[in-house]
Amino acid sequence: MVRRCEVCKRQFDPSYQNTSFHRFPQNAELMKIWEKNIGKENVSNEARICSDHFHISDIMFSPG
Numbered sequence: 229m230v231r232r233c234e235v236c237k238r239q240f241d242p243s244y245q246n247t248s249f250h251r252f253p254q255n256a257e258l259m260k261i262w263e264k265n266i267g268k269e270n271v272s273n274e275a276r277i278c279s280d281h282f283h284i285s286d287i288m289f290s291p292g
């Protein structure tokens with residue numbers, strides 16, 4: 229499966245030194261906030277978002 233950013237649809241590429249791809253939060257409350265921020269609803273569990281859309285310091289959830 230190709231990893232693609234849910235927001236900008238950019239495809240994951242390890243050569244992007246300054247861009248990381250992240251899973252959406254597993255926490256339902258946090259997920260609602262993220263969905264609101266990106267203007268989407270019912271985002272897939274498999275969706276990824278690239279770091280262009282938020283500041284790294286905003287990541288308040290634990291990976292996994």
Ligand SMILES: [Zn+2]
Nearest residue numbers: 233235236278
């Ligand atoms: Zn993106």
